[in-house]
Amino acid sequence: MSKGYYTHTRVTDFGPYVTKIVLPLPAPVRAVCPESFSVYVRRLDERGELLLLPKSWMAVDDKEESRGYIPVKKAYPSDLSGEPMESGDCVALELAYGPLHQLASRISAPKGLNVFVNMRFTITQTGPLETSEGAVTGLVYDYPLGESCPCSKGWINDTSRTAEPLNYGYYLPQTVEPGPRPLIIWLHGAGEGGVDPSVAYMGNKVVALSSPKIQAYFGGAYVLAPQTPTFWMNDGSGEYGRTGKSMYSKALMDCIEDFVSRNENIDRDRIYIGGDSNGGFMTMRMFLDHPDYFAAAFPVCEALYDETITDEDIAGIKDKALWFTHAKNDPVVKPSETVEPTYKRLIAAGAKNVHFTYWDNIKDIHEGFKDQEGNPFEYIGHFAWIPLLNDDCTLDYDGRPVTIDGEPVTLLQWLSRQKK
Known part of the structure; x- marks a missing residue:
């Protein structure tokens, strides 16, 4: 039987x-x-x-x-x-x-x-x-x-109450301490679009943002993972173009504001936005379009072509908090066309709180995955979200640790200290 x-x-x-x-x-x-x-x-x-x-x-x-x-x-x-x-x-x-x-x-x-x-x-x-x-x-x-x-305990699926609704998953801070709490927004990559918001936070290890370790950095944080029906870089053509525009810009901002307005304990001075690949593109798009709304951004293998970013755009965010993550051997989003020139323009404009962790490659150091020869598995270079979500990003573009008050910090520790 x-x-x-x-x-x-x-x-x-x-x-x-x-x-x-x-x-x-x-x-x-x-x-x-x-x-x-x-x-x-x-x-x-x-x-x-x-x-x-x-x-x-x-x-x-x-x-x-x-x-x-x-x-x-x-x-x-x-x-x-x-x-x-x-x-x-x-x-x-x-x-x-x-x-x-x-x-x-x-x-x-x-x-x-x-x-x-x-x-x-x-x-x-x-x-x-x-x-x-x-x-x-x-x-x-x-x-x-x-x-x-x-891993996904505490996550809830919902839909925005907006003119163009978006599905999303969210996590509420599990703390009894009084006072407002920050919000971390994560924007998924191209493969996680669709109609099941669980994919937006479980397709990659986004649930790490609700782990006790990361939550402790923030003293408890809301996490919001919106989902696009197609992909964030869709400018209306249905193609992965180079226009730098998204047909979901207004829908996403409306979704974020709807979520913030219905969770009154969110600290509006500590709203952070990040995401990978297509989501990295949308992170940059939102940060450029609404620089005063977000306290900091952390785009990963971002796909906003530098040619679409104006000098006025650079001037609008050069004094903001921003930390890029990318790998030099990314075969999907070429850093020479996206993050590298954008980062260098920001530094040349006088940016003081802009950082860039630039990986040579992305190797497994946590799961114990091996390749067929028994060596630590090397991921495709596009997968720079793996070290980010494992809290392994510590070095700046010059190879030196990023510090606050003389103490080295990880990207997520740095993020938790940013405030408008």
Whole structure:
């Protein structure tokens, strides 16, 4: 007889993955090994049909059926939440995940935009299992009982009450201390547009902004992640052009102001805006158009071509707080056409609180991802949001640490200190 399983999702540097499966047992166990179970997955669309998906992020035209076995890296007795126990009524299976194990990913882009996919697992007992009531054989788990994602705890989806509504996800500061709290706005990249705002904060590790560590920097902060139906760089043509305009400029500003007006405890002197790629473009667009509204901006691999920025634009933000992040080997948004000349123009104009962390490359230092040779995995150079969201940005364009009152700070620590 088949049984049900529970899945646990974690938002990693490479997006959300099912990293653990929990299997209820007929009797408690004290020991289990990874070879005792095999895990097979089928990734399905909303109609329940097997997806044909790209083999990698860059090879979008090279597709294959999204099904197969996921290696089990670790197994142990657990409780129903998946916590290890000396003797447990459940078994927890930790799965291989990451860039080389995309079958465990909760999202993909079958039509160009990232969406959550339906995952159907079949977990089969393949080795001996001794319980308190004797040996158990032939266990098969093939239907879901529930799923959890602790990383996204506290996030809520909503829609702006505006003339051109935008979906968004948001997080409320979990603090009992009185007084107004700052607002961090995150604008997603091109792949996270669409109709499910969960993708705007889970497609990449935006939920890190609600983590205890980052929240502590700000003394508790609101986080707002608006979602565009298409992409922020859409100037109305539906193409990725070089006009520097967006058809969503007014809709986004209306969405932000609607959210601020309905959360009276937001400190209007501490509203920060940032985002990656397309969202980096929109960060710059909003900062240029509304320089007095935001206390600081932190664009990542931003895609606003410098040729569209006027000298008047530069003069309007040179005295504002701004910290760029980009990688030199970005193959998608060339820094020589975007951030580099813009940064240099700001410095030449006399900017004092403008910084630029310029990575040589983006390597994994947190997840333990390895390439096929066993070396730390090197991400595509476009993924500069990974060190930003891991709070690893510390150096300025000259290679020296950014400091406040003589003390080195990370980008997010610096951000928390900015005020209009």
